[in-house]
Amino acid sequence: MKFYGFWRSIASFRVRTALAYKGIKPDEVIDIDLLQGKQRDEAYRKVNPQMLIPALFEDDKSPMLFQSMAIMEYLEETRPQPPLLPKDAFGRARVRGLSQIVVSDAHPMSVPRVRGYLTKDLGLSEERMLTWVRHWQSEALSALETHLSRDKTTGKYCHGDAVTIADICLAGQVVGSGFFKTDMKPYPTVMRIFDACMVLDAFAKSHPLKQPGAPEKV
Numbered sequence: 325m326k327f328y329g330f331w332r333s334i335a336s337f338r339v340r341t342a343l344a345y346k347g348i349k350p351d352e353v354i355d356i357d358l359l360q361g362k363q364r365d366e367a368y369r370k371v372n373p374q375m376l377i378p379a380l381f382e383d384d385k386s387p388m389l390f391q392s393m394a395i396m397e398y399l400e401e402t403r404p405q406p407p408l409l410p411k412d413a414f415g416r417a418r419v420r421g422l423s424q425i426v427v428s429d430a431h432p433m434s435v436p437r438v439r440g441y442l443t444k445d446l447g448l449s450e451e452r453m454l455t456w457v458r459h460w461q462s463e464a465l466s467a468l469e470t471h472l473s474r475d476k477t478t479g480k481y482c483h484g485d486a487v488t489i490a491d492i493c494l495a496g497q498v499v500g501s502g503f504f505k506t507d508m509k510p511y512p513t514v515m516r517i518f519d520a521c522m523v524l525d526a527f528a529k530s531h532p533l534k535q536p537g538a539p540e541k542v
């Protein structure tokens with residue numbers, strides 16, 4: 325298995341955590357340095373035409389797997405134990421819905437290509453761009469907090485007492501929000517679940533700041 329990622333990438337953190345949770349260790353991990361814009365190099369464009377990480381290859385003959393949600397679902401289908409989705413359809417829909425608040429609605433607002441477009445193409449100051457990022461992060465965190473604090477299906481983790489893809493997405497949202505110094509005080513349920521996740525080995529060792537080349541803090 326070959327995994328393309330980068331320490332700072334929250335989408336890579338999601339897939340890295342799912343791999344670790346399922347006890348899968350890629351044979352090869354290739355860093356695509358987002359801070360140097362390496363995702364746009366011709367060599368990586370040939371791997372993933374969208375010029376985004378993560379990407380995963382099962383083996384030399386497998387197709388390129390792309391988009392973190394699709395990759396996590398692929399891992400769940402091919403390695404069902406330990407599960408990352410509930411058994412019932414309502415539960416799976418809730419877990420996917422919580423995940424999509426992060427993956428579809430919030431995360432895209434803060435990725436390098438969007439931040440670069442806001443500052444370089446549209447001329448926003450760094451401060452205004454950060455206000456944009458924090459705004460969309462707060463919207464997602466607020467939606468997660470409301471869901472998680474009012475739903476009876478919330479348990480130790482986002483859905484009951486077993487880790488799911490929603491917890492992986494929540495953890496990425498919290499770590500990503502930390503990178504941009506978004507205020508986390510209004511989200512106690514999100515933070516309670518984050519803390520419960522981060523004591524688990526799969527989450528702790530997959531943390532962006534625990535990866536080779538990462539700084540001690542950002």
Ligand SMILES: N[C@@H](CCC(=O)N[C@@H](CS)C(=O)NCC(=O)O)C(=O)O
Nearest residue numbers: 333334335376377391392435436437
């Ligand atoms: N929806 C995608 C998002 C992938 C994504 O945006 N990855 C970021 C890093 S977290 C990236 O490669 N950004 C490069 C860029 O914005 O130029 C997924 O979940 O995999």
